[in-house]
Amino acid sequence: MHPHVFDRAIALTATGDGCYTGATSPAYANMVGPFGGITAATLLNAVLQHPALLGEPLSLTVNFCAAVADGAFTVSAQPVRTNRSTQHWVLALTQPDAQGDPATVATASVVTAARRETWSVDDEPMPAVASPAELPPYAVPSPVEWIRRYEMRPLDGAIPHTWDGRTSDSLTRLWMRDAAPRPLDLCGLAALADVFFPRIWLRRATRVPAGTVSMTVYFHAGSAQLAEVGHGWVLGQARAQAFRNGFFDQTALLWNEAGHLLCSSHQVVYYKE
Amino acid sequence: MHPHVFDRAIALTATGDGCYTGATSPAYANMVGPFGGITAATLLNAVLQHPALLGEPLSLTVNFCAAVADGAFTVSAQPVRTNRSTQHWVLALTQPDAQGDPATVATASVVTAARRETWSVDDEPMPAVASPAELPPYAVPSPVEWIRRYEMRPLDGAIPHTWDGRTSDSLTRLWMRDAAPRPLDLCGLAALADVFFPRIWLRRATRVPAGTVSMTVYFHAGSAQLAEVGHGWVLGQARAQAFRNGFFDQTALLWNEAGHLLCSSHQVVYYKE
Numbered sequence A, B: 001m002h003p004h005v006f007d008r009a010i011a012l013t014a015t016g017d018g019c020y021t022g023a024t025s026p027a028y029a030n031m032v033g034p035f036g037g038i039t040a041a042t043l044l045n046a047v048l049q050h051p052a053l054l055g056e057p058l059s060l061t062v063n064f065c066a067a068v069a070d071g072a073f074t075v076s077a078q079p080v081r082t083n084r085s086t087q088h089w090v091l092a093l094t095q096p097d098a099q100g101d102p103a104t105v106a107t108a109s110v111v112t113a114a115r116r117e118t119w120s121v122d123d124e125p126m127p128a129v130a131s132p133a134e135l136p137p138y139a140v141p142s143p144v145e146w147i148r149r150y151e152m153r154p155l156d157g158a159i160p161h162t163w164d165g166r167t168s169d170s171l172t173r174l175w176m177r178d179a180a181p182r183p184l185d186l187c188g189l190a191a192l193a194d195v196f197f198p199r200i201w202l203r204r205a206t207r208v209p210a211g212t213v214s215m216t217v218y219f220h221a222g223s224a225q226l227a228e229v230g231h232g233w234v235l236g237q238a239r240a241q242a243f244r245n246g247f248f249d250q251t252a253l254l255w256n257e258a259g260h261l262l263c264s265s266h267q268v269v270y271y272k273e
Helices: A005-009 A034-048 A184-192 A198-204 A225-229 B004-008 B036-049 B185-190 B198-202 B224-228
Strands: A013-018 A020-021 A056-064 A072-082 A086-096 A103-114 A150-156 A172-178 A209-217 A234-244 A247-256 A261-271 B013-016 B019-023 B055-063 B072-082 B086-096 B104-114 B150-156 B171-177 B210-219 B234-244 B249-254 B261-271
Touching: A005 A034, A005 A184, A005 B104, A034 A056, A034 A072, A034 A086, A034 A103, A034 A184, A034 A209, A056 A184, A056 B055, A056 B104, A056 B210, A072 A103, A072 B104, A086 B086, A086 B104, A103 B055, A103 B072, A103 B086, A103 B210, A184 A209, A184 A225, A184 A234, A198 A234, A198 A247, A198 B185, A209 B013, A209 B055, A209 B210, A209 B261, A225 A247, A225 A261, A225 B104, A234 B261, A247 B171, A247 B261, A261 B055, A261 B210, A261 B234, A261 B249, A261 B261, B004 B036, B004 B185, B019 B036, B036 B055, B036 B072, B036 B104, B036 B185, B036 B210, B055 B185, B072 B104, B185 B210, B185 B234, B198 B234, B198 B249, B198 B261, B224 B249, B224 B261
Parallel strands: none
Antiparallel strands: A013 A020, A020 A072, A056 A103, A056 A209, A072 A086, A086 A103, A150 A172, A172 A234, A209 A261, A234 A247, A247 A261, B013 B019, B019 B072, B055 B104, B055 B210, B072 B086, B086 B104, B150 B171, B171 B234, B210 B261, B234 B249, B249 B261
């Protein structure tokens, strides 16, 4: 069977000592460089493929240092501390600079954990929204390629149709899933956490240059729970808390259709003007 | 003038190449090892003291890999990418292991930025609460030393007086500041972002072992705005979004008394049972 376009995009070849080579995929191209979510998923994939891996991802932080250039890149994933039930990873994604020396394009840290069943409760109930089946198909008005890799059904705060500078709140809610069927997994979830268009566009109905600087995902679901989602829909909710002098923060939550919180995610995003 | 106990605790001696030595302070001792906030502030301090620093902190992520042992430690802070207006840092805090080899006790990443004035707005208004002057002094019922370094005036969700297992929500709101007067700054704010006791204690009124695994701070205020706070009060709000199989997440906001959002902060915390 031909691998899914997502799996081809995050594919890595191990070269030893926690190093991997990969390449950007035109299928996930953003305005400049690839979709940040595919970079986050690729970094996470390096940890998941590492022979020393303990447990499953608990947290992932990716710092986007520069636009990833089209072409090959190297990922280094090093376990810097392994405890009884948690493991700490330090990662870097590099590409050759003009002189051919490796330049850091992204850094990341991952914590993995061997989790045990405990008392558990969700304190962020899924909002009462229309089910995806009740919503019409929707084509996001965006020229970027990666958007077409996802099926999206906005509920609130869709990308503005008119850039009239009218201010609103920054809340977006939408159903989403891969456009080509693919069972949800940890890398797929990491990418979905970065799906939301810049909050500043919604808040000001003004399209200004913007890009994620740092992003964190806290995984509440493990691979078994994600497998149960299959190719099901995920409800995503994102909003900003403050826009200040060139940067805003975004806080996001992702639930499965049954209403279980899959992850919480946060990012800080550059914007111009 | 004798330096403030906080400044003594986060003090570092540069040894070259972005490396620093420091030592834990008994004044900020937690149950096991030091208060996580003082470790976060110490790591940030290494960046702030680095001669290559560009701008001011925008985001800080600290991964707590193991308890910091009482005594000396080494911090390494390396600028891995410097752009026109942002800079990316990778940090590690190490202590000798049983064989005398450096073992990683904490890792961190920091993004700094030279910020310019832009269109700005706060979307998380400070909740309407009693002013600190209206509240009586309060002694937190805790045996740990670092708690005494802060003056705290709880509004909602104070640490339970009876551990009766009664479930409640996980929201805490409190006014806080250094117990000994000290003007607020970036390191001081990073520490305050970790002041909240584990949400699981409040949610379940059950005192179980718990400890922060990873913590992120997004700085909305710069040093000039923090200086205006002086020794003023900071309103902190924290709540959990999900408790799941040994880990919960916490999302927090900190405002100055004038109602400006100073930072947003997130963490994922281990808990037992």
